[in-house]
Amino acid sequence: MTTTDSIRKYLEDRFLFEFDDSITPDTDLFKAGVIDSFGYVRMMKFLESEFSVKITSEDILTNVFVSLNAIDGFVQKKISAS
Amino acid sequence: MCGLAGFLSTSVHPDATAGVITSMLSNIRHRGPDEAGYYLDDGIAMGAVRLAIVDPADGSQPMSDPSGRYWICFNGEIYNHIELRAELARLGRPFRTDHSDTEVVLQAWIQWGSDCFTRFNGAFAVAIRDALTGDLVLARDRYGKRPLFYADHGDDFLFASEMKAFRAFPGFRFALDPNELATTFGVWTPLPDRTPFHGIRQLPTASVLTLSGGRRSLRPYEDLDFDVPGFDGTEAEAIDFVRDTLRTSVEMRLRTDVEVGVYLSGGLDSSIVTRLATQLSPHQVRTFSVAFQDKTFDESDSQSLVAEHLGTVHCTVPITSADITDNFPAAVYHAEVPTFRTSFVPMFLLSRHVRDAGIKTVLSGEGADEAFLGYSLFRETLLREQWNELPDDERRTRLANLHPELAHFGPAHQAHLLGLYQQFSAERLPGLFSHEMRYQNGRFAARLLADRRDPFADLLDLVAAAPGYPGMSAVHKAQWLEYKTLLAGFLLSTQGERAALAHSVENRCPFLDPAVVRAAASVNLRYDDGQIEKAILKKAFRAELPEWTTNRPKQPYRAPGSAAFKDSRPEYLELLLSDRELAEIDCLDHKFARRLVDKIMSSPVEEISTKEDQTFVYLLTTAVLNQQFVLGDGSGRPGTSAPADLNLRVTVDNRRAVQKVGER
Known part of the structure; x- marks a missing residue:
């Protein structure tokens, strides 16, 4: 499974939805009522353990983890930098 | 405390009118089991069920003024009725009862018109009929202590303290309103003038609805405003001011002809109310609490500490998860709206215990967190x-x-x-802005709707x-x-008034005295930066309460949620587990609802987030309401009283067609 598929599957399973015409990879998942604070914190933990990346405070404040594409882009960048 | 109901109708046959109003009152008899009465006039019927608390001998309803022109059905209490009566008497208003606050409301209305409502310090919903003009006026208290619903049914107009009264009106049908469900799921409560049902509105807090000659006007009589002049004094003076204002508020709420108990949650607010009640009551105060088997939710140690410290006669009602699931349908029936927590079910059980202990009236701490920035x-x-x-x-x-x-x-x-x-x-x-993080969770729950x-x-x-x-x-x-939302739409109603009156117990909230709300607004963020919640309130009562009570971290009152239903698997859970049952609620996104229910039923409790838990409780309450009110098969619904159970003390028939006046 690719990184993108893995994140997509995690989000769909965890937050009980499917990416479709109304929720796309660019949808702000906060605004769509998909992610909450509890889910957000758990998602960060998932990304760190699943892809062996370390998310720093600076990463968090300079990246916007709200859509599949944004999360995926960040993880890809982290993996290639490591 | 009481309940009222009535209708303006041209469709109900004159021979059936008395039967219809009696049946409507029977559906809300739990609000006032002591006695009932109705008044009929051409095109109108209205009545009340009464829980006799002030002036039990003279306060029967409906009541008229001496001229017989004005008729009133009143639900609630006016705590400053003694002062208002004296003022009205000086102005020449005639009184026939010894000290009924219902008569004070009627005479205040006759004297001051709708300006009277801002003078009332109390919890009320009222219907007043002017038999000369044919006008009908409905009004409700400032903060939403007492409910009042209304609906159009063809050309007829119905009103009642609880929507279930409408079930008795010929041809009336309930239907869930997807738009209002979306708001309720998002905001946690219906909006101030809405309900989850098509065509049924509630009178917003602090407003008056006038029906006159086929025209209707709804207007607020007071705006909610916190921008009051800041308290001008030292912090020590501000502390005294807060303490004195609360003391006066409790003193006024102890004005009754029956014993007053206190709901003691173990937190700061109810402990303050208990403290003041023990100082001001003529007898030893009885306090009542719920205790949870599950220690995550339990506060019984904090409750006992306060009860012992203040010397109350304390009584605890233990609540298990099974108690919650066993009594859930009955409590939902009284709540009448979908809800995000089960915390109203223990309060429903507590009121039953309080009633069985012979208490009709309790004080409680609601309103403190809103006034003194406790959340x-x-x-x-x-x-x-x-x-x-x-x-x-x-x-x-x-x-x-x-x-x-x-x-x-x-x-x-x-x-x-x-x-x-x-x-x-x-x-x-x-x-x-303030609620945007909370509302993100609401967006998740709103996904329940197609x-x-x-x-x-x-x-x-x-x-x-x-x-x-x-x-x-x-x-x-x-x-x-x-x-406007959580307090009126859940804490005072579903978890407060409806849960208490299900067992004929009236609750009174000293923190909702307008003087207390004003006092809080005048001192908030003036002597502290808001980082310690309710700092000034803690300082005001620190010396009189156990140290733990003013130092403890705030514990939100909660009860077991989805896990309780998963564990006990009550029969009505089939409403969610069966696809056929779930399909009965046609406005749902059935796929999302199914995924949610499957996740709740198959995941360990620590995998369930707060928003998922809340969304599950919304779904279950909606399914139960759909079954009880929309499909109307009555299963899980407590039996309604037969009209014969009403102790009808006043029946007045002023219809020209049928001239009969009787009092028995």
């Missing part, structure tokens, strides 16, 4: 509002203090939370049009939203 929501609003000006360490310190009871707010996750809060440091929903309308559209319209609202500070907006 973490207010600190969170201050934090996010100041976010971009705060240094990093200050942000972290304040974040850590926001929700010490939640594991995901712990140190291990702090960096992640910084990113989250950063995103919520700018307003996205105009006027709703139609993906914006659950906040109507609330955005409401606040944009609310007098003075756009100019309020972020904290005042947060207070306004709490008073």
Whole structure:
């Protein structure tokens, strides 16, 4: 499974939805009522353990983890930098 | 305390009118089992069931003035009725009862018209008929202590303290309204003038509805405003001021002809009320609490500490998860609206115990957190509002203090939370900044509905049009939203009034005295920065309460949620487990509902987030209401009294067609 598929599957399973015409990879998942604070914190933990990346405070404040594409882009960048 | 019901109708046959109003009253008999009465006139019927608390001998309803022109059905208590009666008597108003507050309301109306309502310090809903003009006036108290619903049914107009009274009106049918369900799921409560059912409205708090000659006008008689002159004095003087204002409030709420008990949750607010009640009551005070088998929710140690310290006769009702699931349908029937927590079920059971103990009236601590900024929501609003000006360490310190009871707010996750809060440091929903994080969870629950309308559209319209609202500070907006939604729409109603009156117990809230609300507004954030909740209230009562009570961290009152249903698997859970049953609620997104229910039923409890738990409780309450009110098969619904059970003391028939007047 690719990184993108893995994140997509995690989000769909965890937050009980499917990416479709109304929720796309660019949808702000906060605004769509998909992610909450509890889910957000758990998602960060998932990304760190699943892809062996370390998310720093600076990463968090300079990246916007709200859509599949944004999360995926960040993880890809982290993996290639490591 | 009482309940009222009535209708303006041209469709009901004159021979059937008395039967219809009697049946409507029977459906709300739990609100007033002591006696009942009705008044009929051409085109109108209205009546009341009465829980006799003030002037039991003389206060029967409906009541008229001596001329017989004005008729009143009154639900509630006016705590300053003694002062108002004296003032009205000086103005020459005639009184026939010894000390009935219902008569004071009627005479105040005759004297001052709708200006009378701002003079009332109390909890009320009222219907007044002018037999000469044919006008009907409905009004409700400032903060929503007492309910009043109305509906159009063809050309007929119905009104009642609880919607279930409408079931008895010929041809009336309930239907869920997907638009109002979306708002309720998003906001946690219906909006102030709405209900989850098609065509049924509630009278908003602090407003008057006049029906006159086929025209209708709804207007507020008082705006909710926190921008009062700041208290002009030292902190010590402010503390005395707060203590004295609360003392007077409790004193006024002890004015009854029956014994008054206190609900003691173990937190600061109810402990303060208990303290003042023990000082001011002529007898030893009886206190009542719920205790949970599950220690996560239990506060019985804190309750016992206060009860022993203050010398009350304390009584605890133990609640298990099975108690909650066994009594859930009956409690939902009384609540009448979908809800996000089960916490109203223990309160439903507590009121039964209080009634069995012979108590009709209790004091409780509701309203303190809204008035004195007790919720973490207010600190969170201050934090996010100041976010971009705060240094990093200050942000972290304040974040850590926001929700010490939640594991995901712990140190291990702090960096992640910084990113989250950063995103919520700018307003996205105009006027709703304070509640935007909470409302994100509401968006999740609104996904239960097939139609993906914006659950906040109507609330955005409401606040944009609310007098003075756009100019309020972020904290005042947060207070306004709490008073108008969660307080009136859940805490005072589903978890408060409806749960108490299900067993004929009236609750009184000293923190909802207008003088207390004003006093709080005049001292809030003036002597402290809001980082310690209710700091001035704690200082005011520190010397009189156990040290733990004023130092303990705030524990929100909660009860077991989805896990309780998963464990006990009550029969009505089939409403969600069976696809056929779930399909009965046609406005649902059945696929999402199924995924949610499957996840709840198959996942360990620690895998279930708060929003999922809340959404599950919304779904279950909606399914139960659909079964009880819409499908109407009555299963799980407590039996309604037969009209014969009503103790009809007053029946007045002033119809020209059928001239009969009787009092028995």
